[in-house]
Amino acid sequence: MIDLYTWPTPNGFKVSILLEELGLSYNVIPIDINKGDQFEPDFLKISPNNKIPAIVDPEGPGEHPYALFESGAILIYLAEKTSKLLPTEPSERYQTIQWLMFQMGGVGPMLGQAHHFRSYAPEPIAYAIDRYTKEAGRLYGVLDRHLAEQEYLAGAYSIADIATYPWLRSYERQGQNLADFPHVQRWFNAIGERPAVQKGLAVLADRVRQGPIDEQARAVLFGDKQYQGSGS
Template identity: 70%
Template structure:
């Protein structure tokens, strides 16, 4: 059994979708990042960087419980555990890994900054908005060019696609229009139509934030609580 500690964010949805795709049983534990659950000492034992998602596999390596944080690492672990969505052959395997790293090192951080400065920053900083909106557009363009000759990022559907798709769901908040990236849009629509993806996106969907961000939520996500030594 996989014990999943998560919240309905792009990184959380990566693991929700993966678990649905590979068919592993899991129990969900909501980590309400707006309420500060990520700073709970018990959660920090699993995820020392106070970020979700994280997992505990009760049947880990050697048959002993194993905890893991960082969404990209979790995707790789679950792929290896099940033998799905990450090829064994070296070239094909590293085709997947390089696009997974592209998401972890580029798509997530840069699109997250575009989203932050366009939606959440307490003051509108034009330089930051322009810089990250343009970088988001550049990354969308990289994906669009890749998908001109490939159905999926690494050829076949894989953890690379699972990692990237949730981040592109907020394209409007990142200042992007999917119609400007026809190959990406085809890929996006194909993934969105997958039953396992649809089930994964429903995980904790009733806990998604609606309406403007409150002061407590802003403090927990962006304020001094993030920087306290623990």
């Protein structure tokens, strides 16, 4: 049984959704990022960048336990382990990886910044809000134009869709309206109806933050502790 170290965030949901889609058994180990669990020594041995999600597969390469961090790497690993949701034919495979990298390098970081400056920054910074809201809209536009031509990001449903979908669930907090992106909206609704997606999103759903972030969580998430021992 795979150990999943996670918290109910977009990156965490990527892996729980994929595990459900693949039908793999897994054990959820909550890492409360609001309280600082991500800085505990035992977790840092698995995820040295102090980020969730991470996994430990007891039947990894060579049938030995195998720890892995970084959500994109985990998605590729699990897809290859099961030979599902990542094509083996080269052109289809790299279409999938291409859109996975688009999520990892663009959608996640930029939408995350839009969300941060619109909701979590201790004081409003007009330049940052404007910059990241516009960049979020640009990325939604890229997705919308692409999805006008095919059902899913890489043609068939894949880890690229699983990686991207959780990040778009907070579109309103990113300053976006799905009605402005009809092809994204069609894709978004179709994925949200999948039973495995619904089960994956239910993982630790009772731990989702309700209301504004408190000062303790703010200090842990955005304060100096995350830089301790970084060498900076």
